[in-house]
Amino acid sequence: MAGGGACCGRxxxxxxxxxxxxxxxxxxxxxxAFGLCLVLTSNxxxxxxxxxxxxxxxxxxxxxxxxxxxxEGEARMHKVEFDPSEIEYVSYxxxxxxxxxxxxxxxxxxxxxxxxxxxxxxxxxPHLSFLAFHKGKCVGTVVCKMGEHRSTFxxxxxxxxxxxxxxxxxxxxxxxxRSIKVMMESGCEEVTLEAEVTNKGALALYGRLxxxxxxxxxRYYLNGVDAFRLKLLFPCPEIHPSLSMxxxxxxxxxxxxxIAPEECxxxxxxx
Amino acid sequence: xxxRDAEEATMSHQAPERSSIPSGDNxxxxxxxxxxxxxxxxxxxxxxxxxxxxxxxAAMSALEIMDPKMDxxxxxxxxxxxxxxxDGAAPVPLSHDKTIDVQSIIDIMDHLLACEATWHSGxxxxxxxxSCIYLLRLDRxxxxxxxxxxxxxxxxxxxxxxxxxxxxxxxxxxxxxxxTYGLPLDGDGDEKCxxxxxAVEETICRQLRACKAxxxxxxxxxxxxxxxxxxxxxxxxxxxxxxxxxxxxxxxxTLACMRRPQGRGFEMARKHIASCILELESILKSAEFLRFxxxxxxxxxxxxxxxxxxxxxxxxxxxxxxxxxxxxxxxxIKILSWxxxxxxxxxxxxxxxxxxxxxxDPSLEGVLRFVVQxxxxxxxxxxxxxxxxxxxxxxxxxxxxxxxxxxxxxSALPEFTKNxxxxxxxxxxxxxxxxxxxxxxxxxxxxxxxxxxxxxxxxWRVIYVQLELxxxxxxxxxxxxMDDEKMSVKILRHVLNWVEEQTYWIASRFLMLxxxxxxxxxxxxxxxxxxxxxxxxxxxxxxxxxxxxxxxxIKRKGKKKKDSLKEVAKESRVHPAILFLxxxxxxxxxxxxxxxxxxxxxxxxxxxxxxxTEQERFLQHFELLQKACIPDHISYPSFKESTxxxxxSVSIL
Numbered sequence: 001m002a003g004g005g006a007c008c009g010r011x012x013x014x015x016x017x018x019x020x021x022x023x024x025x026x027x028x029x030x031x032x033a034f035g036l037c038l039v040l041t042s043n044x045x046x047x048x049x050x051x052x053x054x055x056x057x058x059x060x061x062x063x064x065x066x067x068x069x070x071x072e073g074e075a076r077m078h079k080v081e082f083d084p085s086e087i088e089y090v091s092y093x094x095x096x097x098x099x100x101x102x103x104x105x106x107x108x109x110x111x112x113x114x115x116x117x118x119x120x121x122x123x124x125x126p127h128l129s130f131l132a133f134h135k136g137k138c139v140g141t142v143v144c145k146m147g148e149h150r151s152t153f154x155x156x157x158x159x160x161x162x163x164x165x166x167x168x169x170x171x172x173x174x175x176x177x178r179s180i181k182v183m184m185e186s187g188c189e190e191v192t193l194e195a196e197v198t199n200k201g202a203l204a205l206y207g208r209l210x211x212x213x214x215x216x217x218x219r220y221y222l223n224g225v226d227a228f229r230l231k232l233l234f235p236c237p238e239i240h241p242s243l244s245m246x247x248x249x250x251x252x253x254x255x256x257x258x259i260a261p262e263e264c265x266x267x268x269x270x271x
Numbered sequence: 272x273x274x275r276d277a278e279e280a281t282m283s284h285q286a287p288e289r290s291s292i293p294s295g296d297n298x299x300x301x302x303x304x305x306x307x308x309x310x311x312x313x314x315x316x317x318x319x320x321x322x323x324x325x326x327x328x329a330a331m332s333a334l335e336i337m338d339p340k341m342d343x344x345x346x347x348x349x350x351x352x353x354x355x356x357x358d359g360a361a362p363v364p365l366s367h368d369k370t371i372d373v374q375s376i377i378d379i380m381d382h383l384l385a386c387e388a389t390w391h392s393g394x395x396x397x398x399x400x401x402s403c404i405y406l407l408r409l410d411r412x413x414x415x416x417x418x419x420x421x422x423x424x425x426x427x428x429x430x431x432x433x434x435x436x437x438x439x440x441x442x443x444x445x446x447x448x449x450x451t452y453g454l455p456l457d458g459d460g461d462e463k464c465x466x467x468x469x470a471v472e473e474t475i476c477r478q479l480r481a482c483k484a485x486x487x488x489x490x491x492x493x494x495x496x497x498x499x500x501x502x503x504x505x506x507x508x509x510x511x512x513x514x515x516x517x518x519x520x521x522x523x524x525t526l527a528c529m530r531r532p533q534g535r536g537f538e539m540a541r542k543h544i545a546s547c548i549l550e551l552e553s554i555l556k557s558a559e560f561l562r563f564x565x566x567x568x569x570x571x572x573x574x575x576x577x578x579x580x581x582x583x584x585x586x587x588x589x590x591x592x593x594x595x596x597x598x599x600x601x602x603x604i605k606i607l608s609w610x611x612x613x614x615x616x617x618x619x620x621x622x623x624x625x626x627x628x629x630x631x632d633p634s635l636e637g638v639l640r641f642v643v644q645x646x647x648x649x650x651x652x653x654x655x656x657x658x659x660x661x662x663x664x665x666x667x668x669x670x671x672x673x674x675x676x677x678x679x680x681x682s683a684l685p686e687f688t689k690n691x692x693x694x695x696x697x698x699x700x701x702x703x704x705x706x707x708x709x710x711x712x713x714x715x716x717x718x719x720x721x722x723x724x725x726x727x728x729x730x731w732r733v734i735y736v737q738l739e740l741x742x743x744x745x746x747x748x749x750x751x752x753m754d755d756e757k758m759s760v761k762i763l764r765h766v767l768n769w770v771e772e773q774t775y776w777i778a779s780r781f782l783m784l785x786x787x788x789x790x791x792x793x794x795x796x797x798x799x800x801x802x803x804x805x806x807x808x809x810x811x812x813x814x815x816x817x818x819x820x821x822x823x824x825i826k827r828k829g830k831k832k833k834d835s836l837k838e839v840a841k842e843s844r845v846h847p848a849i850l851f852l853x854x855x856x857x858x859x860x861x862x863x864x865x866x867x868x869x870x871x872x873x874x875x876x877x878x879x880x881x882x883x884t885e886q887e888r889f890l891q892h893f894e895l896l897q898k899a900c901i902p903d904h905i906s907y908p909s910f911k912e913s914t915x916x917x918x919x920s921v922s923i924l
Contacts, residue, residue, distance in 0.1 A: 095316050095317050098317075114330075114331070116327065116330035116331050117331045119317070119327055119330070120327040120328055120330065120331045123317075123327060124327065177881065180882060184882065197789070207792055207878070208878075208880060209880050209881065209882055210878070210881070210882045210883045210888070212790075212792075212795070212891050212892060213789070213790040213791070213792070214790075214891060215718070215721075215722055215790075216717075216718040216721070216788040216789070218716045218717075218718040218719055219393050224392065224393055226718065228790070231891060232882055232883065233883060233887040233888070233890065233891050234883060234887070235883050235884060235886070235887055
């Protein structure tokens with residue numbers, strides 16, 4: 001099955017985006033974010049090939065490692081002093097947030113994601129992504145999704161970044177917590193993610209939130225490192241069918257509303 | 272005509288530079304950049320033009336053409352293998368200076384060893400061993416005897432290793448291993464590769480003798496042309512080459528011997544393994560000569576180098592095979608250092624030696640014990656594949672014992688039952704498959720193994736139920752042949768008990784592997800040890816029952832006992848296997864209670880978290896066991912009940 005279609009995308013905001021777009025040296029750098037790229041889907045990448053399937057996971061995993069390392073000495077060197085109350089947490093609000101998220105992740109990673117990766121998550125599940133600001137500067141972000149997976153409605157944490165000077169102060173925990181709350185309220189039965197087995201910081205963070213190490217994945221990442229699949233199971237897993245329906249609505253219309261179960265008792269008996 | 276030519280001329284002028292697709296009769300290049308330019312200008316932020324089937328999820332997997340991080344074709348220095356060869360990337364001979372030629376070929380040999388170890392460790396063959404241009408066009412090397420014979424044996428070795436791993440067919444995460452598309456692995460006459468190698472070895476031996484001989488003898492041997500022209504270095508180079516060639520020879524022999532069915536070649540294989548290890552030691556020793564002896568100065572930082580000399584080998588280009596490489600965006604593969612590669616092979620050889628030393632125990636219990644012990648040394652894929660093809664061949668244990676016979680023996684049934692017709696029934700056919708499947712699973716890497724063991728618990732439960740049903744039917748039926756009926760009932764009863772025992776054994780392995788894989792956090796140890804304890808109780812129960820109904824008399828030392836009381840006392844002596852299980856049970860129980868007491872009294876090893884409780888984590892960890900009712904009537908409340916009164920107070924003990 002050869003490629004889908006040709007597409008052009010245009011990044012939001014300023015000239016930083018041209019860095020993401022015009023990567024090939026043969027492309028002229030342009031003032032507006034425009035990269036000429038004929039995009040073909042490669043079915044090979046998508047196939048159930050563990051190394052290729054984990055491409056996304058590979059990047060996501062190594063990205064977590066970068067952000068959650070508890071190298072205390074290093075963190076202290078460039079630490080920024082702040083009171084936790086000075087951190088403003090905001091739900092993803094639109095295209096203007098996209099370059100902030102992209103820059104944060106790009107900063108921490110040697111290999112940035114393609115813009116499509118970000119768009120996939122924030123366009124379809126804007127209410128699951130959060131940003132943390134300190135005095136107007138974006139210092140952290142979490143990007144997630146949720147959906148049906150083998151008859152389970154589950155959330156997935158894709159990216160979590162906090163810039164180095166702000167680490168170790170609970171910002172990442174707060175970002176993740178907010179996202180998980182939304183997932184829970186949206187009817188998710190569980191939340192999952194992968195993390196490198198060497199990523200002590202991430203494992204500790206998620207462990208404190210109730211995640212277990214459900215599986216170990218041998219040489220999951222392209223660099224040969226194993227991964228844990230972390231899973232959080234919410235209590236009372238019998239979800240009312242109505243909540244799944246509501247979650248579907250949220251997914252397709254891109255609503256920001258969170259419909260809590262208590263608010264819609266009349267839906268309980270809808271099959 | 273002229274117009275079209277002119278048009279074509281302008282078109283081709285604007286065409287991409289290294290265009291490999293020329294304009295044809297019905298095709299012409301057209302520059303659509305202005306069109307796309309205009310389209311983009313009209314797009315708003317975040318808008319996308321796409322075909323109907325193309326959604327954002329698909330977009331995420333897309334390749335950006337001409338992005339070096341995604342587009343394999345952009346990364347290469349050469350467009351093709353031919354271009355690389357034309358450019359002199361892999362000269363034959365490697366140098367007209369014989370000394371440099373010999374040095375270079377040793378570097379190639381070392382780098383190939385490093386590539387091979389890297390391939391074994393989970394990378395694609397295309398980007399490791401077959402990054403060697405000489406290997407990709409082996410015919411080119413025919414004028415160079417050493418290079419040619421070495422490449423041949425490498426190719427034949429790779430093929431043999433791919434073959435055994437493919438036969439094992441475990442499809443773990445390491446499925447990149449046997450990908451060989453587009454690689455020239457099949458060589459005509461490669462079976463004779465060893466004879467080429469022997470000839471070369473013989474020549475170098477004579478060259479070594481010649482250079483070591485006192486000058487008087489040298490006149491007699493003058494017809495031997497030396498390996499290279501620097502007489503001071505001749506001995507060192509000869510030795511360095513010899514150990515490398517011999518290693519390859521013995522390694523190839525090892526693989527060939529181990530492939531012989533039913534372990535017939537194991538004794539021979541062990542001899543070759545011993546030789547391999549000796550040659551590897553010589554190879555390591557040669558490093559000093561190659562680093563210092565040749566240039567007189569030390570090449571610093573050999574640590575990450577892929578050759579003993581520290582030089583970069585010629586004739587390798589990993590990007591040439593980008594199209595045959597794994598279906599992932601291009602990533603530079605870090606080839607293992609030469610030292611690490613040698614270490615890898617030493618370990619591999621030790622693991623293979625353990626397999627070759629195995630006594631081919633016909634009892635399933637012995638097999639399981641051996642496999643579990645073997646896995647403790649964390650053998651890699653190649654070793655594990657060899658174990659698996661030994662254990663399961665043609666649907667029989669070691670290719671020798673039919674699975675039904677193995678089952679009857681394991682169930683403590685008399686020997687003649689192995690011929691009983693009941694083995695043709697659907698139940699027993701399936702049970703046989705389960706046993707074979709279980710053996711294969713036990714040969715996989717620990718992470719994969721645990722997942723699979725968890726999954727098959729359900730299958731073993733189902734077969735138990737089916738066997739139970741069959742037993743009820745047998746007991747209920749009136750058979751014309753009374754003896755036969757009694758036998759099938761007996762068989763079913765024994766096998767039923769054994770199936771339960773085996774199921775609990777699998778469950779205990781599942782739980783134990785969790786520790787090895789670091790899947791439990793300290794706050795979960797208590798529940799895990801508790802579950803292990805309840806599983807072990809059941810396992811001991813079933814094992815004890817099997818021993819009790821066993822027809823084999825318990826071996827007794829000393830003279831025959833006439834005193835019946837003493838006989839009873841002897842029979843009530845606990846079988847070592849049971850004792851061993853009881854030890855484990857006590858350990859598990861003790862640890863459970865200790866951890867529970869610490870938690871109850873000192874509030875340690877608890878985990879309060881905002882989103883769920885200990886109950887959810889219990890359900891998650893033991894989901895597969897609970898689903899299969901292993902054991903029955905075990906739940907979170909029973910765990911809480913068992914542990915809530917544990918206290919550190921000495922009076923309880």
